[in-house]
Amino acid sequence: MGRSGTTDLLLNGMYNVSINKFGINAVVNYKINSANKEEYRFGNKLTAGSFVYYVFPLKNVIISPNLGLLFEHAEASQLQNSKVNLTAGKILQGSIGGEISFNRLAVGLSAQLPLAQNFAANQTKAKVKGMMHVSFAF
Numbered sequence: 741m742g743r744s745g746t747t748d749l750l751l752n753g754m755y756n757v758s759i760n761k762f763g764i765n766a767v768v769n770y771k772i773n774s775a776n777k778e779e780y781r782f783g784n785k786l787t788a789g790s791f792v793y794y795v796f797p798l799k800n801v802i803i804s805p806n807l808g809l810l811f812e813h814a815e816a817s818q819l820q821n822s823k824v825n826l827t828a829g830k831i832l833q834g835s836i837g838g839e840i841s842f843n844r845l846a847v848g849l850s851a852q853l854p855l856a857q858n859f860a861a862n863q864t865k866a867k868v869k870g871m872m873h874v875s876f877a878f
Contacts, residue, residue: 746774746775747774749772750772752767753768753769758795761795761796762793762794762795763794764791765792765808766789767787767788767789768786768787768788769786771787773785775818780818781818782827783827784815785814786812786813787810787811788811789810790808791808793805793806801840801841801842802840803838803839803840804839805837807836808834808836809832810833810834811831811832812831814827827860828860829860829864830858831854831856831857831859831866832855832856833854833866834853834855835851835852836850836851837871844876846873847873847874848873849870849871849872850871852868853868
C-alpha cells in the first residue's frame with residue numbers, strides 16, 4: 741500500500757533496439773490508481789518516452805550520451821466519484837543526458853526541459869528538472 745492509502749496497478753513496457761553503437765529505447769508506463777478510505781482517487785497516469793543513444797567504448801569505460809522526448813498525461817483525480825478541478829494535465833519534455841558504465845556499475849545524469857505543458861488549466865508550471873541514477877548488475 742502506498743502513502744496515499746491505496747493499492748494501485750502499474751503496467752510497464754520497454755523496448756530497445758541497437759545497431760552497432762547506435763540505439764533507440766522506448767518506454768511506456770500506465771498507473772491505475774484506486775480510491776483510499778476517504779474515497780479519494782488520484783487520476784490514472786500515462787507516461788511514455790523515447791530516447792536515442794550512442795555508445796563510446798573507452799578501455800574499461802563505456803560512455804553513452806542520450807537525447808529524447810517524454811510525454812506524461814494525468815487524468816483528473818476524483819473525490820467520492822466527483823472530478824476534482826485543476827488536477828489533470830499533460831506535459832511534453834525534451835531530455836538530454838548520459839551514462840558512464842564500468843564493470844557492473846553505471847551512473848547516469850539527465851536534464852528534462854518542458855517543451856509544452858498544461859497542468860491545472862495552466863495554473864501550475866513545471867520547470868527544468870535533473871535526474872540521476874546508479875545501477876549495479878549482478
